[in-house]
Amino acid sequence: MAPNPTRPAGDLPSADPEARRRKLREAVRDARLDGFLVVAPPNVRYLTGFTGSNAILLAAGSAEILLTDPRYRTQAAEQVSCPVEVVRGPLLPAAIRLIRTQRLRKLGFEKSKVDVGTFQELEEAVESRTRLLAVNGLVEKLRAIKSRSEVDLIRRSVRTCSEAYRRAVRKIRPGLREFELAAEIDYLMRRQGADRPAFDTIVAAGRRSALPHARPTHNALINNQLLLVDMGAEQDGYASDMTRMIHLGKPSTRARQLHRAVLDAQLEGIAAVRAGVPAATVDQRTRKTLRSHGLERFFVHSTGHGLGLEIHEFPRLGRGEPACLEAGMVVTIEPGVYFEGFGGIRIEDTVLVTQSGCEVLTPTPKDLLVL
Ligand code: ZN
Ligand code: ZN
Numbered sequence: 512m513a514p515n516p517t518r519p520a521g522d523l524p525s526a527d528p529e530a531r532r533r534k535l536r537e538a539v540r541d542a543r544l545d546g547f548l549v550v551a552p553p554n555v556r557y558l559t560g561f562t563g564s565n566a567i568l569l570a571a572g573s574a575e576i577l578l579t580d581p582r583y584r585t586q587a588a589e590q591v592s593c594p595v596e597v598v599r600g601p602l603l604p605a606a607i608r609l610i611r612t613q614r615l616r617k618l619g620f621e622k623s624k625v626d627v628g629t630f631q632e633l634e635e636a637v638e639s640r641t642r643l644l645a646v647n648g649l650v651e652k653l654r655a656i657k658s659r660s661e662v663d664l665i666r667r668s669v670r671t672c673s674e675a676y677r678r679a680v681r682k683i684r685p686g687l688r689e690f691e692l693a694a695e696i697d698y699l700m701r702r703q704g705a706d707r708p709a710f711d712t713i714v715a716a717g718r719r720s721a722l723p724h725a726r727p728t729h730n731a732l733i734n735n736q737l738l739l740v741d742m743g744a745e746q747d748g749y750a751s752d753m754t755r756m757i758h759l760g761k762p763s764t765r766a767r768q769l770h771r772a773v774l775d776a777q778l779e780g781i782a783a784v785r786a787g788v789p790a791a792t793v794d795q796r797t798r799k800t801l802r803s804h805g806l807e808r809f810f811v812h813s814t815g816h817g818l819g820l821e822i823h824e825f826p827r828l829g830r831g832e833p834a835c836l837e838a839g840m841v842v843t844i845e846p847g848v849y850f851e852g853f854g855g856i857r858i859e860d861t862v863l864v865t866q867s868g869c870e871v872l873t874p875t876p877k878d879l880l881v882l
Pocket of ligand 2: 752843845
């Protein structure tokens, strides 16, 4: 997405689904389509407010229609301001009927969300009357820039995550098993009002911290060990994401130095965040800092990702990402280094991009917590 330097500070998009659907219509027109089929639940939710699990939104010209099944009749009537059609049985044939009666000639669909079976059914049914075009990220790009109320929801999700972490840390002692700590964290997030964890909570001690996406095991925590906790809440639909490092017992010089280097890189990454800056540049900054510590080759993932209704959203803060950051995006900054047989260190915050820089939303201290 091209940077938009003319966007005045604080001019964030509306949280009103109708305003979002107007933006969708513009995007559909700009893509030279006369209709767009939305099947991904977070995209449907963003455009309509509907939180049910089974729905399709068909946007055609200046009107949108939501298709759902009878279980959601009442909920859709309460949540959705555009026309709703309640369909018995599968939704796709009903969507196809609408596509045919509306005589849509060029229909876009979500390239990475429509499976082959759905595509084939669609293609056979619309025959040559409608051209189907796979489009990448049309709604996702609208979603990238958060409204004020979305930022507030993310702030609350971040607070829930940090408060649950603060409470969970008190339970950490040798003998506690990784999965028990993960379960404790999940419970504490729920107790703070989270709908659920935004992803499977990562609790990885000792050597297992070298696995960037480790699953908690039955291993008991022991003294003189690194402990990586990567956690996030989903609250009112919105995600948070944080990684912190703990050391049980006195850390070795190596552990301290590595932590210092990753923190350096993380702070450099944060310092690079500003509206108009290419997302890839932030990634280069963290990489460059780790290089100066001789650690670049141990950094095996990208620097961060957007988040919102999903835990991983556009844009990706990594090599080859063409997008620029824009005010109102919420992204993570999470460099890490991983050593097989020793362990890994990652530090991650959720930050809000602003015109002049960014606001770090995560309040939790970042130093190596020694217990
Ligand atoms: Zn994370
Ligand atoms: Zn993350």
